[in-house]
Amino acid sequence: MTTASxxxxxxxxxxxxxxxxxxxxxxxxxxxxxxxxxxxxxPADRARISxxxxxxxxxxxxxxxxxxxxxxxxxxVREALRAAVAGxxxxxxxxxxxxxxxxxxxxxxxxxxPDLADHGARVCLRAGLTGQDVLGxxxxxxxxxxAATTEVLTSTGRLTGEGTATRVAETMAxxxxxxxxxxxxxxxxxxxMTVHVRLxxxxxxRAMLAKGWDTSAKxxxxxxADMAATNGLFSATFLLGTLVLGIPHSRADGRAVMxxxxxxxxxxxxxxxxxxxxxxxxxxxxxxxxxxxxxPDANSAVLAxxxxxxxxxxxxxxxxxxxxxxDVARHRSLATYLNGVAGMRELGRxxxxxxxxxxxxxxxxxxxxxxxxxxxxxxxxxxxxxxxIRRQITRYSRGTVAPLA
Numbered sequence: 001m002t003t004a005s006x007x008x009x010x011x012x013x014x015x016x017x018x019x020x021x022x023x024x025x026x027x028x029x030x031x032x033x034x035x036x037x038x039x040x041x042x043p044a045d046r047a048r049i050s051x052x053x054x055x056x057x058x059x060x061x062x063x064x065x066x067x068x069x070x071x072x073x074x075x076x077v078r079e080a081l082r083a084a085v086a087g088x089x090x091x092x093x094x095x096x097x098x099x100x101x102x103x104x105x106x107x108x109x110x111x112x113x114p115d116l117a118d119h120g121a122r123v124c125l126r127a128g129l130t131g132q133d134v135l136g137x138x139x140x141x142x143x144x145x146x147a148a149t150t151e152v153l154t155s156t157g158r159l160t161g162e163g164t165a166t167r168v169a170e171t172m173a174x175x176x177x178x179x180x181x182x183x184x185x186x187x188x189x190x191x192x193m194t195v196h197v198r199l200x201x202x203x204x205x206r207a208m209l210a211k212g213w214d215t216s217a218k219x220x221x222x223x224x225a226d227m228a229a230t231n232g233l234f235s236a237t238f239l240l241g242t243l244v245l246g247i248p249h250s251r252a253d254g255r256a257v258m259x260x261x262x263x264x265x266x267x268x269x270x271x272x273x274x275x276x277x278x279x280x281x282x283x284x285x286x287x288x289x290x291x292x293x294x295x296p297d298a299n300s301a302v303l304a305x306x307x308x309x310x311x312x313x314x315x316x317x318x319x320x321x322x323x324x325x326x327d328v329a330r331h332r333s334l335a336t337y338l339n340g341v342a343g344m345r346e347l348g349r350x351x352x353x354x355x356x357x358x359x360x361x362x363x364x365x366x367x368x369x370x371x372x373x374x375x376x377x378x379x380x381x382x383x384x385x386x387x388x389i390r391r392q393i394t395r396y397s398r399g400t401v402a403p404l405a
Contacts, residue, residue, distance in 0.1 A: 012051075019295065027295075027343075028287050031283055036284040037287050052228065054223065057201065057269040059100060061205075062097035063098055072097075080102045084102045109266065117260045117263055119253070120256035121178070121180070125381075126378060129389070130242055130360065134241030137335040142233075143229075143230070144304050147299065150297060161306060170401055174190065177404035189404040194264055224274070227265075228265070232274075248372065255277055301348030308331060315395050315396075335352075367381070
C-alpha cells in the first residue's frame with residue numbers, strides 16, 4: 001500500500017521497501033524530535049537503504065565459500081583468528097579469503113579510540129537493569145513492529161515457544177560480555193561472540209536463499225540495512241530508551257556509547273556508512289529505516305507474545321509465582337510506555353498502564369544525576385550493573401545460559 005504522494009521507489013528496490021508509506025510515517029514520528037532530521041528520507045537516503053537491503057556480507061560469504069571448496073575449515077578459521085590476536089603471522093597455506101576476514105575483524109582501525117570505547121562500555125554497565133529493560137522492551141520488542149526481520153527470526157524457531165528465554169539470555173550474555181572490562185577488544189569473550197554471530201548470519205543467509213527466499217520481494221534475509229538497524233538498537237536507541245526512563249547522558253557519554261558500537265558494528269560487518277559517533281546521527285538512520293520498513297505482520301504478533309510470556313518463566317529463589325506475575329506486569333507496563341499504545345496494539349498485545357516507569361524514572365533521575373557529579377558513585381553503579389546483569393542472565397534463562405564475562 002502506498003499513498004498518492006509517496007516518493008518514487010528506487011530502481012531495484014525489493015517490494016518490502018516502504019511497503020506502506022503511511023505506516024512508516026506514523027511509526028517513525030516519535031523518533032523525529034530526537035533525530036537529526038527535518039523531513040523524510042531524501043531520494044539519496046532512500047536509494048542508500050534500498051541498496052543496503054540487497055547487500056550482505058561479502059567477506060563472511062567468501063570464508064564460507066572457501067570452506068565449501070575444501071580450502072579451509074572452521075577450525076582453521078578459529079586458529080587463524082587466535083594467531084592474529086596473539087600477533088603471530090598468518091597460518092601457512094591459509095586462503096586469501098580467510099586472511100582478509102581475519103584482518104578485518106582483528107585489525108584496529110585508525111578511527112578507533114580505545115579509551116572512548118572503554119568509556120562507552122562503562123556507560124552501558126552503569127545503566128544496569130534499566131538498560132536491560134530497554135534492550136528487551138524497546139529494542140527487541142519494538143524491533144518486531146516492522147516486519148523487516150520477523151520472518152527470519154521465526155524461521156529459526158529460537159525466539160518462539162519455550163526456547164525464547166534461552167535465546168534472549170544468550171543475547172544478554174553477549175551484550176554483557178561486550179560491555180565488560182576489555183570486552184570489546186580482539187581476543188575477548190565479547191569479541192569472539194561477535195565474530196561468531198557474523199559467521200552465523202552468513203550461514204543463515206545461505207540456508208534461507210537455498211530454500212527459495214524471494215529477494216525481489218524481501219531483499220536478502222540478513223542484509224546491511226537490517227544489520228545496521230540492529231546495531232542502532234544497541235546504541236542510539238539504547239541511549240534514547242534509558243534517557244526516557246530517567247538516566248541522563250552527557251554528550252561525552254553518548255558519544256562513547258556510539259563509539260563502542262561503531263566498533264562492534266565494524267566487527268559484525270556493518271557498512272561503515274551506517275556507523276556513527278553521534279547519537280542524533282544514529283537516530284536519523286533509525287528514523288529512515290522505520291520510514292521505509294514494512295508494517296507488522298503475523299510473525300510480529302507471534303514474536304511479541306513469546307517474548308512477553310517468557311518473562312513469566314524467570315527463576316526467582318523465593319516467592320517465585322508472585323514475582324513472575326509481577327515481572328510480567330512490569331514488562332508490559334514498560335513496553336506500553338516505550339512503544340506506545342498503538343505499538344502494543346500493532347503487536348497484538350493489550351496496552352497496560354505505565355505504572356513501573358512512573359516509579360523507576362524518579363529513582364533513576366536521582367541516582368544517575370548524582371553519579372554525574374560523583375566519580376565514586378559512577379564506579380559503584382558500574383560494578384552494581386555488572387553484577388545485576390550477570391544475575392539476570394542466569395535467572396532469566398533458569399540457569400541454562402552462563403554469563404560470558
